[in-house]
Each structure stands twice: as structure tokens, then as C-alpha cells.
Ligand SMILES: Nc1nc2c(ncn2[C@@H]2O[C@H](COP(=O)(O)OP(=O)(O)OP(=O)(O)O)[C@@H](O)[C@H]2O)c(=O)[nH]1
């Protein structure tokens with residue numbers, strides 16, 4: 045069985061109202077992944093044909109296929125009639141992704157903000173953009189930058205700010221085994237980068253008053 049994955053960066057149609065995301069297809073071969081998981085279990089000294097592990101290679105392959113396949117969506121945008129010139133911030137967007145070093149999950153929250161220019165974007169779309177770029181093998185820094193860059197390039201707002209806070213299971217379950225530590229990354233663009241007070245307002249809204 046082949047699953048079509050749509051993990052490539054989205055492309056916007058210039059004329060699109062709403063903006064339409066058209067991810068380029070990339071394929072995930074679930075059968076090949078299943079065979080590989082079976083081999084992995086063998087290599088780890090386990091019997092993949094034991095009753096306990098029956099079906100596990102298939103389940104693992106399907107789980108990865110699901111986690112690596114973002115949901116397609118339309119990034120609906122609206123004309124900003126000029127009456128709103130403040131920051132738009134969606135806080136605490138739940139986030140799950142897969143660390144590209146160990147293929148283990150990292151989970152946490154994203155805070156996504158923009159200072160509108162000519163257009164506003166549907167609030168839910170900020171969460172969908174996070175989901176889109178999270179559905180990949182990632183490092184947190186790149187994920188943070190991708191979300192900010194996408195908004196900057198496609199919505200053309202006056203500023204963008206993205207903060208991600210996450211716990212990496214590769215740090216808590218294995219290796220250094222520190223439980224509960226959170227990694228915080230940020231990417232700021234436009235006015236939120238160049239103007240200290242705007243950046244401070246963004247960071248206060250995200251990190252202050254907790
Ligand atoms: N910068 C960054 N590092 C990450 C991320 N996820 C995992 N890592 C780190 O990637 C590094 C990989 O280091 P290596 O020394 O190659 O691998 P390792 O021997 O498994 O490292 P330890 O976890 O220290 O045992 C580790 O320090 C991880 O904590 C991430 O999103 N960003």
C-alpha cells in the first residue's frame with residue numbers, strides 16, 4: 045500500500061483568495077517501512093513473529109506514515125479594512141513533531157503572532173501551519189523558522205513572531221535523561237525584529253503573566 049504524503053513546503057497561488065496551499069506530493073511506501081520495522085525488531089534481538097509483536101511492524105509503519113502526512117488546508121485570508129493595527133497572537137497551539145536525530149517525538153506548544161498588513165488570516169490557519177511543518181522529521185529551530193518564514197512570505201504582514209516550547213523525548217527517555225526540561229526557540233521578522241518595543245510586546249504577551 046502506498047500513501048501519498050504531502051510534506052513539501054506549500055506553494056501559494058498568487059491570485060488565490062483564499063490563499064490555496066498546494067503541497068507537492070511525496071510518497072511514503074508503507075509496505076517497505078513495514079519490512080524495515082520487521083528487520084529492526086530482528087536486529088534488536090526480538091522475534092517479530094511472536095504473538096506479542098504480530099502486527100507491530102505494520103502498526104509502526106502506519107503510525108509514521110500518519111505522523112509524517114500533514115493535513116491539506118486552505119490558508120483563508122481576508123482583507124484588513126485598516127481598523128485593526130495590533131498584534132494577532134494565537135497562544136498555546138499544541139505541537140507534536142519528530143526529532144530528526146532519534147526519530148522520537150518532541151511535544152509542546154507554539155505561539156504564533158503577526159502584525160497585520162493588508163490582509164488578515166483565519167486564526168485556525170496559524171495552528172494548521174504549525175501542524176503542516178511539524179509533520180516531518182525536524183529540529184525545533186528549523187520548525188520555528190519555517191512557520192515564521194511561511195507567514196512572512198505568504199501573508200506579507202508587517203511583522204511575525206513565533207515561539208515554540210517543547211520537551212524532547214530524546215532528552216528525557218534516553219541519553220542525558222532530563223525529564224521536564226523545555227526547549228524554547230523563537231523567530232521574529234519585520235517590525236517585531238527591527239523594533240525593540242514591538243518585539244518586547246510580543247514576548248511579554250507570550251511569556252509574561254504565566
Ligand atoms: N539543536 C537541536 N538539537 C536537538 C534537537 N532534537 C534533538 N537534538 C539534539 O541532537 C543532539 C544529537 O547529538 P549526538 O551527540 O549526535 O547524538 P547522541 O549521542 O544521541 O546525543 P545525546 O542525546 O547527548 O546522547 C543531541 O544533543 C540532542 O539533544 C533539536 O530540535 N534541536
Ligand SMILES: [Zn+2]
Nearest residue numbers: 143145146214
Ligand atoms: Zn532526538
